Amino acid sequence: MLKRTLTSFVILLLTAGCVALKLVSAYFFDAFVFVLIYASVIEMCFAFKVAGKHFFKLPLLLLPIVAFLSFKFTNNPFVYILAGWLALAIYSVIFELIINSKLRNRTTPTTFDEENERRFGITKTTLFICAYPVSILSLLFGLNALEQNLSFIAIILTFAVAMMTDVFAYCFGVMLGKNSTHKLAPEISPKKSIVGSVFGVVGGLIVGGLGFLFFYHLGWLGGLGTNLAVAIAVMAIIGVIGSLATQVGDLFASAFKRKIGIKDFGNIFPGHGGFMDRLDGLMFAGAVVYLCFAILV
Numbered sequence: 001m002l003k004r005t006l007t008s009f010v011i012l013l014l015t016a017g018c019v020a021l022k023l024v025s026a027y028f029f030d031a032f033v034f035v036l037i038y039a040s041v042i043e044m045c046f047a048f049k050v051a052g053k054h055f056f057k058l059p060l061l062l063l064p065i066v067a068f069l070s071f072k073f074t075n076n077p078f079v080y081i082l083a084g085w086l087a088l089a090i091y092s093v094i095f096e097l098i099i100n101s102k103l104r105n106r107t108t109p110t111t112f113d114e115e116n117e118r119r120f121g122i123t124k125t126t127l128f129i130c131a132y133p134v135s136i137l138s139l140l141f142g143l144n145a146l147e148q149n150l151s152f153i154a155i156i157l158t159f160a161v162a163m164m165t166d167v168f169a170y171c172f173g174v175m176l177g178k179n180s181t182h183k184l185a186p187e188i189s190p191k192k193s194i195v196g197s198v199f200g201v202v203g204g205l206i207v208g209g210l211g212f213l214f215f216y217h218l219g220w221l222g223g224l225g226t227n228l229a230v231a232i233a234v235m236a237i238i239g240v241i242g243s244l245a246t247q248v249g250d251l252f253a254s255a256f257k258r259k260i261g262i263k264d265f266g267n268i269f270p271g272h273g274g275f276m277d278r279l280d281g282l283m284f285a286g287a288v289v290y291l292c293f294a295i296l297v
Contacts, residue, residue: 067141
C-alpha cells in the first residue's frame with residue numbers, strides 16, 4: 001500500500017510538472033503526450049505478442065505524428081486524421097496480402113491454411129491499436145491546441161476527473177461496497193462495486209464544481225464565463241460524463257487484459273502496473289473533455 005501511494009505521488013508530481021511546462025511552451029505537453037502514446041503502444045504490442053497476435057509497426061509509428069500535425073496546424077484535424085487512417089489501413093491490407101501470397105507459394109495447403117488463419121488478423125490487430133490507445137490518446141493533442149486558458153482548464157479537468165473518480169471509487173468501494181453483493185461487472189472486475197462506481201461519479205462531479213468555482217473567478221472561462229448557467233452545466237457534464245467515461249475505460253482495459261491473459265500491461269510503476277494501467281480511464285475522460293469543449297464551448 002505504501003509503495004502504491006508513493007508511486008501515485010511521484011506520478012502526480014511528474015504529470016503536474018509536464019502540464020506546468022505549458023507555460024513555457026505548448027510543445028512540452030505535446031512531447032509528454034508523445035511519450036504516453038508510444039509507451040502505451042509498446043505495452044499493447046507486448047500484450048498482443050503474448051496472445052500470439054501480429055501487427056504492422058509503421059502505422060503505429062506514423063499515426064501519432066499525423067494526429068499531432070493535424071491538431072497543431074489544420075482547422076479540420078479529423079479530416080486529416082481520417083485520411084491518415086485510410087492510408088495506413090490500405091498499407092496494412094496490401095502488405096498482409098503480400099505476406100499471404102508468399103506463404104501460399106512456399107507452404108503446403110494445410111500448413112498455409114493454418115498460417116493464413118493465424119495471420120489473417122494482422123490488419124485488424126494493427127487498426128485496433130491505432131484506435132486504442134493511439135487515436136483516443138491523440139485527443140490530448142486536441143486539448144493542447146485549444147486557446148491557452150481553455151487548454152489549461154481542459155487538461156487539468158481531464159487529469160483531475162480521472163484521478164478523483166479512481167480515488168472516490170476505490171476508497172468508498174472498499175469502505176461501503178467490499179462485502180456488497182451488488183457488483184458493477186463481476187465477470188470483468190470482481191472487486192468493483194456499484195457503490196464505488198456511484199461515488200466515483202460523485203468525485204467527478206466535485207471536480208467539475210470546484211473547477212467551475214476556481215476557473216470562473218480567475219476569468220479563464222472566456223466566452224463560456226459570460227453565461228453562468230451554461231458554464232455550470234458544462235462543468236457538471238464534464239464531471240459526470242468524464243467520470244463515467246473513466247470507469248468505462250477502466251472496465252474496457254480489464255476486459256481486454258482478461259481476454260489476452262495478462263494481469264497488468266507493464267510493471268514500470270510499482271504497485272500500479274504500466275502506462276496503460278494508469279491511462280485506461282484517463283484517455284476516455286480526455287475524449288469526453290475534448291468533445292465537450294469542442295461542441296459546447
